[in-house]
Amino acid sequence: xxxxxxxxxxxxxxxxxxxxxxxxxxxxxxxxxxxxxxxxxxxxxxxxxxxxxxxxxxxxxxxxxxxxxxxxxxxxxxxxxxxxxxxxxxxxxxxxxxxxxxxxxxxxxxxxxxxxxxxxxxxxxxxxxxxxxxxxxxxxxxxxxxxxxxxxxxxxxxxxxxxxxxxxxxxxxxxxxxxxxxxxxxxxxxxxxxxxxxxxxxxxxxxxxxxxxxxxxxxxxxxxxxxxxxxxxxxxxxxxxxxxxxxxxxxxxxxxxxxxxxxxxxxxxxxxxxxxxxxxxxxxxxxxxxxxxxxxxxxxxxxxxxxxxxxxxxxxxxxxxxxxxxxxxxxxxxxxxxxxxxxxxxxxxxxxxxxxxxxxxxxxxxxxxxxxxxxxxxxxxxxxxxxxxxxxxxxxxxxxxxxxxxxxxxxxxxxxxxxxxxxxxxxxxxxxxxxxxxxxxx
Numbered sequence: 001x002x003x004x005x006x007x008x009x010x011x012x013x014x015x016x017x018x019x020x021x022x023x024x025x026x027x028x029x030x031x032x033x034x035x036x037x038x039x040x041x042x043x044x045x046x047x048x049x050x051x052x053x054x055x056x057x058x059x060x061x062x063x064x065x066x067x068x069x070x071x072x073x074x075x076x077x078x079x080x081x082x083x084x085x086x087x088x089x090x091x092x093x094x095x096x097x098x099x100x101x102x103x104x105x106x107x108x109x110x111x112x113x114x115x116x117x118x119x120x121x122x123x124x125x126x127x128x129x130x131x132x133x134x135x136x137x138x139x140x141x142x143x144x145x146x147x148x149x150x151x152x153x154x155x156x157x158x159x160x161x162x163x164x165x166x167x168x169x170x171x172x173x174x175x176x177x178x179x180x181x182x183x184x185x186x187x188x189x190x191x192x193x194x195x196x197x198x199x200x201x202x203x204x205x206x207x208x209x210x211x212x213x214x215x216x217x218x219x220x221x222x223x224x225x226x227x228x229x230x231x232x233x234x235x236x237x238x239x240x241x242x243x244x245x246x247x248x249x250x251x252x253x254x255x256x257x258x259x260x261x262x263x264x265x266x267x268x269x270x271x272x273x274x275x276x277x278x279x280x281x282x283x284x285x286x287x288x289x290x291x292x293x294x295x296x297x298x299x300x301x302x303x304x305x306x307x308x309x310x311x312x313x314x315x316x317x318x319x320x321x322x323x324x325x326x327x328x329x330x331x332x333x334x335x336x337x338x339x340x341x342x343x344x345x346x347x348x349x350x351x352x353x354x355x356x357x358x359x360x361x362x363x364x365x366x367x368x369x370x371x372x373x374x375x376x377x378x379x380x381x382x383x384x385x386x387x388x389x390x391x392x393x394x395x396x397x398x399x400x401x402x403x404x405x406x407x408x409x410x411x412x413x414x415x416x417x418x419x420x421x422x423x424x425x426x427x428x429x430x431x432x433x434x435x436x437x438x439x440x441x442x
Contacts, residue, residue: 022396023379025386026217032228033205037383037393038220039212041376045115047213048380049122051129051227052388054318055107055201058174058240063188066181070142070189071197072100072107077138080131084138087128096121098128102179105318106388107201112377115214122223129202130230134194143186150183157262157429160254165264168250168425169322173243201238204231210383212376243268243319249423256430261334262326263431265341267424269323272316272389276414278402280314283411285361286353287345288312288325293360295353299344300327306337318389323419334431346421352412366400 023039030036034051057068076098078084091098094117100109109129113121153159163178170176180186209224245268256262270280281289288296288311300310307327315321325345329337353361373379373396386395 022373022399023212023382025383025393025396026220027387027393028221030209030221030224030228032207032225032231033233034207034209034224034228034231035387036209036211036220036224037387038210038217038224039379039383040215040217040220041212042214044376045214046112046376047115047118047211047215048110048112048376049125049212049223049227050108050110050210050380050384052106052108052208052210052384053202054105054206054238054388055197056103056105057177057179058104058319059197059201059238060174060177060181062177063185064181064193065177065185066146066179067185067189067193067197068107068201069102069179069181070139070146070186071194071201072102072109073142074134074139074194075100075109075128075132077142078133078135079127080133082124082127082133084135087124090124091121094121096124098125103317104175104177104179104321108384110380118215122226126226126230129227132194132198134191134198136191139189139191139194143189146180146186147183150180150186153180154183157256157258157260160256161262161264161427161429164252164254164427164429165266165324165425166322168252168427169247169266169268171244171247173241173319175243175317175319175321199232200234202231203234204228205233207231208384208387210380210387212380212383240319245320245418246420247423247425249425251426252428253431254427254429258430259331260328261331261337261431262328262429263334263338263341264324264326264427265345265424266322266324267419268320269314269418270316271318271320272385273391274316274320276418277316279406279410279414280418282358282361282365282403282406283348283353283415284312284314284323285365286357286411287348290361290364293364295348295357296325296327296341296344300337300340304340306333306340310341320418331430331432334428338426338428342421345419349412349415349419349421352408352415355408358406358408358411362403362406365403369400 026038028036055068060067096113098111111121111125167176207228211220270277286295288294296310300306307329310327312325314323
């Protein structure tokens with residue numbers, strides 16, 4: 001069955017009646033030591049491949065913040081014997097797409113190519129990934145560009161709020177470091193810094209290769225080895241410090257000329273492999289992740305018109321990623337809106353959803369699940385996540401069943417363990433100077 005032709009069979013008039021065809025994932029370890037996850041699909045003459053390594057911004061230091069992001073960005077800007085122009089024009093001539101990114105945990109490089117151009121595109125990707133040039137001239141240009149971007153971002157209330165909240169939630173933990181870095185640290189980055197970071201963190205034995213598309217298992221094995229066989233190899237084990245889960249209540253009111261107040265509330269939330277992940281996921285859909293059907297949206301927007309939108313989400317990582325609530329509102333309504341959000345959150349943590357809310361959330365999540373796996377690119381990202389975070393290969397097969405089994409009691413218990421409304425960080429950019437929301441200013 002084609003993995004992109006997701007079929008529904010309505011067996012019963014309930015959530016449990018949906019049967020969803022999920023990709024058949026193959027898994028092995030390449031000779032280089034990399035973990036490989038592969039879904040074979042010959043319906044479209046195309047291949048998607050991604051290589052991920054534990055080289056995210058949490059491996060930066062305060063004085064070299066932005067190093068992980070710059071290292072990843074420079075990979076596609078030339079390799080040994082191959083200029084930046086040759087890389088970009090080579091990909092363009094083949095109609096291939098080279099992309100990638102960095103978050104707190106990982107760095108990745110991805111390729112999308114037609115089957116007819118596969119060998120040439122993979123050869124180019126292998127050179128870019130395994131033999132970066134890190135040109136001093138290009139680094140200086142990219143530093144200038146990034147610093148200009150950071151200067152502009154520092155005037156934007158969204159950026160100011162996100163950075164302040166991240167620091168308030170994580171303190172001295174490396175998750176507090178922004179992938180983009182800051183102006184002072186980016187200015188100090190050198191070619192030697194990039195080389196050192198690359199050889200320490202772009203390790204073949206810690207790499208995860210995800211492949212989706214028009215190749216056979218034998219071809220996939222060769223491709224995975226081609227892309228990782230010449231990566232650095234190190235026996236060094238890199239561990240992050242534990243996230244301090246219990247933070248003190250704090251509130252920052254940052255002046256800004258914006259017409260609206262930008263409010264963020266956060267706390268360390270959940271890791272990717274936490275047993276509470278699914279109860280928190282479903283519960284958050286009810287609280288603020290479900291858009292117009294969420295409780296926060298109903299209380300803040302629909303009933304009182306205090307904000308156009310309000311949301312909440314968990315960002316699961318290796319260590320507990322942040323739980324965050326966000327909204328924008330008129331300055332004169334900021335304290336009223338903040339008080340209402342805190343009250344709604346406290347009520348939800350204490351009581352959880354009702355059975356009607358839970359049933360509706362399950363229907364929406366499960367009903368929308370096929371859209372999560374309706375393209376090669378989306379499946380590729382799931383393969384990368386499953387491999388990087390050591391999730392079960394049956395993760396996609398089990399997803400709807402795990403959602404369907406969540407109970408009100410499980411949600412209430414999970415939120416009580418992870419979210420303490422009286423001890424969260426709050427940031428208000430463009431806020432009234434005096435607080436009437438009952439929170440302590442710090």
